[in-house]
Amino acid sequence: MRLPTIADVHSAAERIALYAVRTPLIESHVLNDRVGGRVLLKLETLQRVGAFKFRGAYNKISRLNRGAYPGGVVACSSGNHAQGVALAASLLGFKAVIVMPRDAPAIKIARTKALGAEVILFDRLTDDRVAIANALVKARGAALVLPFDDLDIIAGQGTAGLEIVEQVKKRGLTPDLVLVPCSGGGLASGIAIAVRNLSPTTVVSTVEPSEFDDFKRSLQSGKRERNARLTGSICDALLVSEPGEITFAVGRELLSSGYTVSEEQVRDAIRFAFEELKLVVEPGGAVALASVLFGVAPAKGKTTVVVLSGGNIDPLLFAEIIA
């Protein structure tokens, strides 16, 4: 198993440069005052498809030989990876079939279809999505695009880390801490490769919903731990069973102890982002923000980068949270 390197991340950055958004890094006086430190927000909510996932998907699919995959690409995803793959496939001339859980936010299913992908729904509790995807790969002559446990996906997500290092340096700062929302670990491990290589004094940590803290527990125990459940959090983007093999191998070398936040803290963070930052953040994208708002991560007196990883939230849920 080869692990992704900083060279892979630099190559990915070249591949996606013309297609992905170089997202802004912003600062809010109100947030700084509340935290008692400097907080820089990396707005992956402004990435194409509204989440960081486009970076990895484009990097991955751009390296596939289209002639070898007449059926295009197949992906399993609760939503953001689905949209990233659908858009990247469309830009690169591949067909896309996305296997999505039936309880994924309606907006994510609708958007995936709008991007030209075929969507096949499965039941999160009773169906085996891996079996469904593998059958499609075989039957159609397609390539499987994994959501996180893939060298090219991780390297693609890591380009957000390259931008963070450059954007923070441009302000004359060195971050003490980078906080990354974490599910399978693709974004966290990719960012860790970039940040730890280019800014070795900076700590990179994961943030997870408190009942889906597989990555945190895995980093503690030294082996991949599983979550007890696969449903039951509003953070629909962060519900995986366990860290990936590659993401965990990278993570155990480069990531520091993780943090967890409650459902209520996530809701409060979404409301704070609406009221004070004028930004739309989805639950899974708001966990790192929640961790600094509630003193879970040690941001006081420090310079901390918080990744807002996505903004694809159902309007009804958003309305309920803010009103």
Place this chain on the structure above:
Amino acid sequence: MRLPTIADVHSAAERIALYAVRTPLIESHVLNDRVGGRVLLKLETLQRVGAFKFRGAYNKISRLNRGAYPGGVVACSSGNHAQGVALAASLLGFKAVIVMPRDAPAIKIARTKALGAEVILFDRLTDDRVAIANALVKARGAALVLPFDDLDIIAGQGTAGLEIVEQVKKRGLTPDLVLVPCSGGGLASGIAIAVRNLSPTTVVSTVEPSEFDDFKRSLQSGKRERNARLTGSICDALLVSEPGEITFAVGRELLSSGYTVSEEQVRDAIRFAFEELKLVVEPGGAVALASVLFGVAPAKGKTTVVVLSGGNIDPLLFAEIIA
């Protein structure tokens, strides 16, 4: 009557540099595709207090002699100017009294108080807010900070135009058109001074709610025209009776014909910003976006800068619009 010049705008930029946010200029593929042109969004929603108003307020108050005004500053405002003055006064060590209409969004009244200002409410239809403010100025020994018709206020708002020119140039582009939400004309005239001086081929135009199009009609007739009403639009930030003397004198030299949008188009623009841009925009801040979304302003095939001028929207109204 001396009119503000590009030199005044440059001086204002120096004064506010350490205190105001240099707001990002972003681009959205989805918006470009919808419009059929390149649209660059200037995010004044991310300015301090959630609207451009802080720029002018800070520039104005920083030029006042604190010793000469023991009562601090007095301002009349429906909300965003109130917050801008309250924060700038607080940073500069001035007391602030804000005269606000009773029907201003609750969030704007609450935030003005939270910034340390004293708030005095008046009735938009029966009270004379100018008389109330002038009485306060006299009784307390305070300085009146006008919302738009003031050289230093206009120069301060113009700093957004300086940033636009620099940020667009950095992308190797020259804008054909800059579209600015317009009420009294402080932001539009300030931006026009910066943009027309530094990028003479660029057209700067106002956008207003269709029943509050005093600036458009004034530019057409060559003299200051009044609106028939002072209430009746969700664009609470854009409800003034007529253009300012100074803003109109600048505008007739530097602004091109204005555009108007309907209430429904404003609501659709707010929804678009939520769904596609992941940004929170208030009604008055969304009029320029509405004008390009609905083909009112001629953005097709062009490079257009759209100013999103503020994001202070009542949560209940926002929830109603998106859900």
